[in-house]
Amino acid sequence: MIYRENGQFKTSYAADQQIFPILQDRWAILGILVFAFVAVPLLADEYMFRAILIPFLILSLAALGVNLLVGYCGQITLGAGAFMAVGAYAAYNFFIRVDGMPLIGALLLGGFTSAAVGVVFGVPSLRVRGLYLAVATLAAQFFWDWAFLRIKWFTNYSSSGSVSVSNLSLFGFPVESPTEKYLFCLAVLVVFALLAKNMTRGAIGRQWMAIRDMDVAAEVIGIRPMYAKLSAFAVSSFFLGVAGGLWGFVHLGAWEPAAFSLDRSFQLLFMVIIGGLGSIMGSFFGAAFIVILPIFLNQMLPWLGDLVGVSISTAGVSHAEIMIFGALIVFFLIVEPHGIARLWSTAKEKLRLWPFPH
Amino acid sequence: MARLIGEVILDLQNVSLSFGGVNALVDISFDVREHEVRAIIGPNGAGKSSMLNVINGVYRPQAGEIILRGEHFRQMNPYKAACAGIARTFQNIALFKGMSVLDNIMTGRNLKMKANIFQQAFWMGAAQREELEHRAKVEEIIDFLEIQHIRKTPVGRLPYGLQKRVDLARALAMEPQILLLDEPMAGMNIEEKQDMSRFILDVNDQMGTTIVLIEHDMGVVMDVSDRVVVLDYGKKIGDGSPDEVRGNPEVISAYLGASH
């Protein structure tokens, strides 16, 4: 099928405003969803689920949250990991302290708690911007790192400092096997991606982008910077909180504060920048890239070493991995500072005109 | 012309503004009547843009007051000004560069959209209805300013003249009672200027919008405005109809002298 929108006329504003106005896109997205929900569970093995697919889904959700704040509202954050942690620990406490708390309830409450905390730590954004704000958000990161390590109530006085959950279920169905976990995460991600898309194409999204692009003009138009910025912090933290809950409950099962360290925050920021700031699709691309790259390097390096007759130690592999990871990030930023999403849309533009580009 | 110039709608009294010792505005008073086109002229650095910035609250004056429809304000703030029906365009176009023309103009409807964040997230009820209603209104403005062909283009890619027009469209989307235009024709060629003058007069005529205009092109100012105020080094040196101002010796020596 040729990628053409000729002849697809819109007769109402509603038709023009739908998420995928081009017919072929709608079919493609439907195909991807069917593939993800039906084919993948049949094809993938346990390693694939545990090491790649589930982390990819959850981190996509988190990256989506970061992208709403950084990409759409223009507020740089280095504390994303902290909000995942808040979500995870809040969900944990709701889960074990409230009798009969369902999994989804705990996760959502974790998200709301994270949103509230996000608003508090978003207050500096009303006064400072850019890099000052980025560093200010580190306060959240270090504070919550410390709090979950030192304040024993949060971890239910567990002696090791690590917390764990088990016997997860959703409306009576168990969420235990890798396939079940995968489907659960996928369903959550699809719903949240839809919410994110709706917000970004609607009034609130325009407010965020207006603040990002030109805050003085936005205020003159009648957008309250306080509402726009804090709502972006809240929504972003909500997404991050739910992602944190999923990461702890579904992916790890048992976790320590280190699961949501500063490195996690950096990782999420990498995802949205490499994927594409201000693009829902970009969040997925970025997450896929960052999740798969280390696994790929991990497999490739010893193999390459063998090829040239050098055996690389495990430590050596991990150091080389960091090096190559860093170099690739820099390389990528130089080649395409607008991220994979830009490459994607350029490709689509080309495809629309193909084979007659002029 | 059918329009009737009404009562004083906006009145500035003894406004002074300074930035760390530099006096941008010194004891300035002037008024704007309903439905009129009021021009502010003066050499570069005379304080014209500062004047607009005081009116819609981007700058806070140290002294004086602003009386808007009989209500007294020590100073405005941009949000309050927007709610009171004051819109403006910017000298160095301040469009939202990452957004399409349509989205830029839709932001102008922001104050009129009431759906809450949950309705928007689920694209239900009020949110969906509002998107459609306001889209219809925005399309009217797009038609009016003749920019249908670029509605889906990101504004960053547009040429200068069209960006100016989108800037005006965004301000009009607010359906303002008072429209502040900061050099709407700067850097335009003669045809673009003619188009823009026509739009400004149409806005004034058809929508009854009061217009406060900063412009350097004397021909345009004399043609479109009802009354002119002249600033120089932050002081008011003339005020009156275009003809009166043209004849004012102080104004001639400060400003018009060179071009006549």
Place this chain on the structure above:
Amino acid sequence: MGFFLEVLIGGLMTGMLYSLVALGFVLIFKASGVFNFAQGAMVLFAALAMARFSEWIPGWLGVDNLMVANILAFIIAAFLMFVVAWLIERLVLRHLVNQEGATLLMATLGIAYFIDGLGQTVFGSDIYKIDVGMPKEPVMVLQGVFEGGLLINKEDFIAALVAAMLVAALALFFQKTATGRALRAVADDHQAAQSIGIPLNRIWVIVWCVAGVVALVAGIIWGSKMGVQFSLVTVALRALPVVILGGLTSVPGAIIGGLIIGVGEKVSEVYLGPLVGGGIEIWFAYMLALVFLLFRPQGLFGEKIIDRV
């Protein structure tokens, strides 16, 4: 009173060291508008080079003189930092001119990862010692004034002194030399500086070199205090609130900010820490900076931004 003074002085001396690291941030930010997250990695890399070369050199040359080994190691490490600076300018910055702050920040994070990996691949990842002959034993001073006197750590004192001297030298360099003037011009306005013939790329290399040397000195001081190990990179994270407090573009700000954070951290840890379970130093510094920002968004000495529309 004596105890409080001890805490205070301890805080001031640590603060001086923070200033030193913060200075690295400020220098680079001023000249290139880059918020250099790789500063911590540079400190680690420099310290690793110093530690390992001073260990290897006696073996290579057959000279068993600690002094000679240290001096040679210092020279080699400084040279390495120059190379790193040059490479960063050549391979990264040059290609990212006029990109947004976030992109540049990410690029320096990428650089940080790279340097971390490189340093540990080349120099190993154990804990190493730097022995530049710093006296370890504490001394008592002012026994006449206070009962029991004040206990002062000589090592900290010397370190603070070195840091202060370096800071003063850099301030002089900025104010008095032609290169310093060019640096300040670039900091004010890249394009204007370029248009009057200041070579932007060379200035950047110089700044990164200076930042590299600052990192080396910081690495030596911190390294001889805590041992050279991966956790040295966190020294940079601790210096960040200093930069925020002092203003990203201000050299005096980095110094005063460092002192305030140093004292704040120590006092809070000693007097507040026990109440809430300890270990609060690091976030307390950030909170301090944050609260401060709410009242003065541009930092202590940063330039006020006036919006023009």
